[in-house]
Each structure stands twice: as structure tokens, then as C-alpha cells.
Amino acid sequence: MRSEQPGEDRCEPTAPSGSGTADLDTDVCVVGGGPGGRALALALTRLGCDVVLLEKRDPARGTGPAFRGESVSPDGVRLLAGLGVWERVREAAHRVDRLEIEDAGRRVLDVRFADFPYRYRHPVELAQPTLLAALAELTGGQPGSCTVLEPATVVGLLVEGPAVTGVRASTPTGTVRVRAALTVGADGRYSAVRRLSGLAERARQLPLERDVVWMKLPFPADWDRRAYRVRIAGSSHGLFLPSTDGTVRVGLNIPKGGLRALRAGGLDQLHARLGQLAAQAAESARTGLRSWSDTALLDIFTTDVPRWSAPGVVLIGDAAHTLSPVLGQGVNHALADAVELAPLVAEALGRDRRVRGRALTGALQVFQRRREPHVRRSRALQLRQERMFTLTAPAATALRRTLYRTLDASPALRRRVLAPAYFPGRRPDAARDEADCPSEVTPV
Ligand SMILES: Cc1cc2nc3c(=O)[nH]c(=O)nc-3n(C[C@H](O)[C@H](O)[C@H](O)COP(=O)(O)OP(=O)(O)OC[C@H]3O[C@@H](n4cnc5c(N)ncnc54)[C@H](O)[C@@H]3O)c2cc1C
Known part of the structure; x- marks a missing residue:
């Protein structure tokens, strides 16, 4: 060279x-x-x-x-390990054990990452x-x-x-x-x-049908710090992710270009939108979110x-x-x-x-x-998932819940659907000695 x-x-x-x-x-x-x-x-x-x-x-x-x-994602952790980076960042990473989806107030899917037969099988949060x-x-x-x-x-x-x-x-x-x-x-x-x-x-x-407003809020006291939460109510949904700084990172979906309308309603409207999805997060927002400058908009497109x-x-x-x-x-x-x-x-x-x-x-x-x-x-997979999130008709949202429950009931189906996202191109690996990160959130 x-x-x-x-x-x-x-x-x-x-x-x-x-x-x-x-x-x-x-x-x-x-x-x-x-x-x-x-x-x-x-x-x-x-x-x-x-x-x-x-x-x-x-x-x-x-x-x-x-x-x-x-x-x-777990595959990202595997790639970082291959580059010799994972050992350096492991202590600062926060391991996630579960992905939980609630639709209309009921849990319809609960994925436990420990059930996947791969060496690197947990996603992590890493600043x-x-x-x-x-x-x-x-x-x-x-x-x-x-x-x-x-x-x-x-x-x-x-x-x-x-x-x-x-x-x-x-x-x-x-x-x-x-x-x-x-x-x-x-x-x-x-x-x-x-x-x-x-x-x-x-x-x-x-362009996808939604934009996302991101914010970080105090972590609700009674929530599991090792879970990704997706909450759906009709055609609204939000992502609630534990962050390495001890907060919950929230991605609230809004209609494309809908930020102006949301802001016009003031922070109260934001709290109300959060409240439809997760009362605990709305409570956190009331105490922890002081102004719109604490939020960021992501224009969603592929x-x-x-x-x-x-x-x-x-x-x-x-x-x-x-x-x-x-x-x-x-x-x-x-x-x-x-x-x-x-x-x-x-x-x-x-x-x-x-x-x-x-x-x-x-x-x-x-x-x-x-x-x-x-x-x-x-x-x-993302586009299919986005379409599921934006369904509005009662029959369609009922079908969505049935699909999630079917997935929930079948480990084999869960593996097939989620493997392309979390474990692309990987074969099950007998070695389950993943060097996991510490058991508590470590501020960085
Ligand atoms: C709000 C938000 C939340 C996200 N959350 C997640 C998540 O949780 N997990 C996940 O996997 N992905 C997430 N993503 C997406 C993720 O950040 C990107 O997919 C990822 O960072 C892509 O990496 P990249 O290196 O290709 O590009 P980027 O991370 O975008 O890096 C591009 C770099 O190029 C620099 N740059 C741009 N133009 C120039 C120029 N002309 N000259 C010199 N430098 C330039 C930029 O400053 C930037 O540092 C999120 C994205 C956003 C915006």
C-alpha cells in the first residue's frame, strides 16, 4: 500500500x-x-x-x-466483536432481553432474546x-x-x-x-x-406515512429496564427504548409532516398523545420534558x-x-x-x-x-411492519392483533420472522457463551 x-x-x-x-x-x-x-x-x-x-x-x-x-442489533454486536470493538464498549452497553408489543392495552407479543440459538443474541443500547x-x-x-x-x-x-x-x-x-x-x-x-x-x-x-418525534424522558419506575416496548393504539404507535444514560428514548410516530399541528396544540397535546400509548411515559413527559427543544424530528423515508x-x-x-x-x-x-x-x-x-x-x-x-x-x-420487513402500524379499520387492527398473537404462540415462526432483522444470514450456533454486558444500566 x-x-x-x-x-x-x-x-x-x-x-x-x-x-x-x-x-x-x-x-x-x-x-x-x-x-x-x-x-x-x-x-x-x-x-x-x-x-x-x-x-x-x-x-x-x-x-x-x-x-x-x-x-x-445482535448482528451488530457480532460484527463489533469481529472488529475487536465489542470488548472495549461492553461495559458501556446496556443489554436488552425482551421485545414487547402491546396493542390496544394488551400484550400481544413478548420476544425473549435468550431463546434464540445464537452466540450473540441480545441487542444492546450503546451511545x-x-x-x-x-x-x-x-x-x-x-x-x-x-x-x-x-x-x-x-x-x-x-x-x-x-x-x-x-x-x-x-x-x-x-x-x-x-x-x-x-x-x-x-x-x-x-x-x-x-x-x-x-x-x-x-x-x-x-417517504413513509409517518415521521417520528424523538425525546428522552425519565425512566418510568415500574418498567423493566431490559425491554424494548412498542405500544400501538389504533393507528398511533410509539417505541420506548431504555437508554444508556438511564432515561427512556421515545420515538413517537406522527402523521407525515404533522409536527406543526402537534406543536400548535402545545406540550399538553404531546403528553396526551403519549398518554394514549403509555400512561407512565406521559407522566414522565410532564415532569421531564420542558420544551420542544428537548425533542428531535426524524423525517422517515427509505x-x-x-x-x-x-x-x-x-x-x-x-x-x-x-x-x-x-x-x-x-x-x-x-x-x-x-x-x-x-x-x-x-x-x-x-x-x-x-x-x-x-x-x-x-x-x-x-x-x-x-x-x-x-x-x-x-x-x-420494515415496510410490512410500518403498514401494520398504520392500520385503522377495526377489522384490520383486530387482524393485526391476531397476527402478533400467532407469532407469540410459535417460537419457530418468531424465529423465522425476526431472524432476517436480528440474525441475517446466520445459522444457529451451539456456542452460547455470549460475553454479556453488565446487569444494570451503566451511565456513560
Ligand atoms: C433520530 C435517529 C434515531 C436513530 N436510531 C437508530 C437506532 O436506534 N438504531 C439504528 O440502528 N439506527 C438508528 N438510526 C439510524 C442510524 O443512525 C443510521 O442508520 C446510521 O448512523 C448510519 O450510519 P452511516 O455511517 O451510514 O451514516 P451516519 O451515521 O449518518 O454518518 C454520516 C456521517 O457523515 C458526515 N457527513 C455528511 N455529509 C458530509 C460531507 N459532505 N462531508 C463530510 N462528512 C459528511 C455526517 O456528519 C455524519 O457524521 C437513527 C437515526 C436517527 C436520525
């Missing part, structure tokens, strides 16, 4: 010195320092590749929204800053080097002939050009790399990008396939993309210079072929 900046700090945030234009040269330029970008940087440096990672957020201004990406910091720290000690530029916002792509050869980024001290054999768009649901590379042209954004790559450039994570928050799938797919892509890229970059470009293009196509079926299955 090329290393043209010997002695450069490894995975330390760097701001380009002086003003004007600076140039860097590397194997892989990763745009975006979310779970996908950071995991890819780690996986590549473990294989000896040199990476430059650009992140537009300013680390001096905090690590980003407190609401996002805290639920990590995203903790995860990102662990990924960054581990990247520092690998055979390949990683230079992190932050804040650095990618504003253009470098192009030679048909191929992308790097990026142009704006930083507080001037413009940086990063030249690379491969540029990776790990820059999330509104990806600039997707747009700038033309890969967005045939992409389809499918993005279907037919082609994830072009010569010299590839998309991963939300940039390639934005999903909905149902069943906490986004972080897992971003990690899975990184783990799948890294060895393919490292192998192609190790080829003779004359065939490297073609090898890389082939590797990117193999990557999409391997990953896309898993994303499609998750998306289909």
Missing part, C-alpha cells in the same frame, strides 16, 4: 495547517465519520490500507444528536459517541494509517476520465484535496458523494439506490440504503457494509497497478451483490 505521509498522526483529528489549499494522497478516502465510515477505516487499516477520513462535524462542538443510532470513539481509538494501532480531517466538508469530487480520483473539501483553514484509489461515500442519508457522483440519479426516495458504485467511488451505510428506524437496522447495515467491503478493497488494491482499476471496479460490484439481498430483506 502507498504511504506518502510517513509519521503523520494516526487517527488523530487533524486540521489542515495554514490557509489555502493542501493536498493528501492515500489508498482510500472515506467521507463521513459515522458508524459505517469509522468501521470501514478500522477494517481497512487492519488490512494494511492507508485511509484519510473526512467528517464535517466539528469535534469541539460535541459529537452530534443525542438521539441517533443507539440500538445495536453513538462511545461507539465512534472506540472505533477511532482502535484504528490508531493498526498496520495501515488513518488520518482524520474534522471538521472537513466534502464539496466536490476529483475526476479523471470516467473515474473518481478523490475529493475536495472545505475546512476552517482552506480547501483540502484528497487523492485516492477509492472514494467511499459513508456520508449518511443526505449523501453529498451520492449526489456528486451521479449515483443519486436513478435513486428512489420512498432510499433505494440501484447502483452503489461507479469507477473509483462506492457508497455504504445510509448513503447506499437509508432505512426506517423500525427494529434498529441502520447501524447494523452500516457496520456490515464496512466489514464486507474492506477485504474486497484491500485485495484489489494489492494487485499490480495495471489491473488495479479493473480489480477495484469488480470488487465494488461483488460488494453490492453480497450486501443488497440483506438490505432488501430488512427493508421489506
Whole structure:
């Protein structure tokens, strides 16, 4: 692998010195320092590749929204273990034992994760800053080097002939050009790399019928801290997730574009909406939610990008396939993309210079072929689930309850329905020695 900046700090945030234009040269330029970008940087440096990672957020201004990406599915835990990250974050993670769905005030489904025959079988809650910091720290000690530029916002792509050869980024001290054999768009649901590379042209954004208002509330005293709760009442539903900071993270579904109407009714209306789903959460909101600035809106859509790559450039994570928050799938797919892509890229970059470009293009196509079926299955499951949540007619909601109860009564059926989300592509594993995280919520 090329290393043209010997002695450069490894995975330390760097701001380009002086003003004007600076140039860097590397194997892989990763745009975006979310779970996908950071995991890819780690996986590549473990294989000896040199990476430059650009992140537009300013680390001096905090690590980003407190609401996002805290639920990590069992498969995400397995992937983190494979990257050597799980041991580092285990103590800070909060294991979840159950998924409980209540519809019209009655429990209709109670999934116990211990019943699944896999080594890593529990989802966990893990604050995203903790995860990102662990990924960054581990990247520092690998055979390949990683230079992190932050804040650095990618504003253009470098192009030679048909191929992308790097990026142009704006930083507080001037413009940086990063030249690379491969540029990776790990820059999330509104990806600039997707747009700038033309890969967005045939992409389809499918708005779902709901948006989600997120908030964190004091944890209701009589609730099990190890359960995910889904509460449904008619066509309203909410997610109630235990958070590592001891609060309950609530995702309240509202009609698409309905925030203005909700806000017009004041916080009392928000409390009333919560009260229809969970009286305890409404009580917590009355004491713990002081203003609308304690909430965040997530515009729910999925993005279907037919082609994830072009010569010299590839998309991963939300940039390639934005999903909905149902069943906490986004972080897992971003990690899975990184783990799948890294060895393919490292192998192609190790080829003779004359065939490297073609090898890389082939590797990117193999990557999409391997990953896309898993994303499609998750998306289909999420869309089915979303449709179930939005049913309104009494006969349809009665049928929904019957379906959940049928699932509840059959462990085999439960396994079949939930496995694509929580254990994609895995065979039952006799080894049940999962290194579980501590038994109480650990503030981080
Ligand atoms: C409110 C909310 C709650 C969520 N809850 C969950 C959950 O519980 N579980 C779950 O699995 N998923 C959840 N998700 C989804 C999850 O956060 C994403 O699927 C996941 O973070 C995707 O990872 P990523 O690395 O692909 O993208 P992101 O995490 O979005 O990271 C992209 C990074 O790129 C940076 N960036 C963007 N543009 C540029 C640019 N031009 N130049 C440089 N950098 C750039 C951004 O600052 C960001 O850091 C949630 C999302 C939201 C918004």
C-alpha cells in the first residue's frame, strides 16, 4: 500500500495547517465519520490500507444528536466483536432481553432474546459517541494509517476520465484535496458523494406515512429496564427504548409532516398523545420534558439506490440504503457494509497497478451483490411492519392483533420472522457463551 505521509498522526483529528489549499494522497478516502465510515477505516487499516477520513462535524462542538443510532442489533454486536470493538464498549452497553408489543392495552407479543440459538443474541443500547470513539481509538494501532480531517466538508469530487480520483473539501483553514484509489461515500442519508457522483440519479426516495418525534424522558419506575416496548393504539404507535444514560428514548410516530399541528396544540397535546400509548411515559413527559427543544424530528423515508458504485467511488451505510428506524437496522447495515467491503478493497488494491482499476471496479460490484439481498430483506420487513402500524379499520387492527398473537404462540415462526432483522444470514450456533454486558444500566 502507498504511504506518502510517513509519521503523520494516526487517527488523530487533524486540521489542515495554514490557509489555502493542501493536498493528501492515500489508498482510500472515506467521507463521513459515522458508524459505517469509522468501521470501514478500522477494517481497512487492519488490512494494511492507508485511509484519510473526512467528517464535517466539528469535534469541539460535541459529537452530534443525542438521539441517533443507539440500538445495536445482535448482528451488530457480532460484527463489533469481529472488529475487536465489542470488548472495549461492553461495559458501556446496556443489554436488552425482551421485545414487547402491546396493542390496544394488551400484550400481544413478548420476544425473549435468550431463546434464540445464537452466540450473540441480545441487542444492546450503546451511545453513538462511545461507539465512534472506540472505533477511532482502535484504528490508531493498526498496520495501515488513518488520518482524520474534522471538521472537513466534502464539496466536490476529483475526476479523471470516467473515474473518481478523490475529493475536495472545505475546512476552517482552506480547501483540502484528497487523492485516492477509492472514494467511499459513508456520508449518511443526505449523501453529498451520492449526489456528486451521479449515483443519486436513478435513486428512489420512498417517504413513509409517518415521521417520528424523538425525546428522552425519565425512566418510568415500574418498567423493566431490559425491554424494548412498542405500544400501538389504533393507528398511533410509539417505541420506548431504555437508554444508556438511564432515561427512556421515545420515538413517537406522527402523521407525515404533522409536527406543526402537534406543536400548535402545545406540550399538553404531546403528553396526551403519549398518554394514549403509555400512561407512565406521559407522566414522565410532564415532569421531564420542558420544551420542544428537548425533542428531535426524524423525517422517515427509505432510499433505494440501484447502483452503489461507479469507477473509483462506492457508497455504504445510509448513503447506499437509508432505512426506517423500525427494529434498529441502520447501524447494523452500516457496520456490515464496512466489514464486507474492506477485504474486497484491500485485495484489489494489492494487485499490480495495471489491473488495479479493473480489480477495484469488480470488487465494488461483488460488494453490492453480497450486501443488497440483506438490505432488501430488512427493508421489506420494515415496510410490512410500518403498514401494520398504520392500520385503522377495526377489522384490520383486530387482524393485526391476531397476527402478533400467532407469532407469540410459535417460537419457530418468531424465529423465522425476526431472524432476517436480528440474525441475517446466520445459522444457529451451539456456542452460547455470549460475553454479556453488565446487569444494570451503566451511565456513560
Ligand atoms: C433520530 C435517529 C434515531 C436513530 N436510531 C437508530 C437506532 O436506534 N438504531 C439504528 O440502528 N439506527 C438508528 N438510526 C439510524 C442510524 O443512525 C443510521 O442508520 C446510521 O448512523 C448510519 O450510519 P452511516 O455511517 O451510514 O451514516 P451516519 O451515521 O449518518 O454518518 C454520516 C456521517 O457523515 C458526515 N457527513 C455528511 N455529509 C458530509 C460531507 N459532505 N462531508 C463530510 N462528512 C459528511 C455526517 O456528519 C455524519 O457524521 C437513527 C437515526 C436517527 C436520525
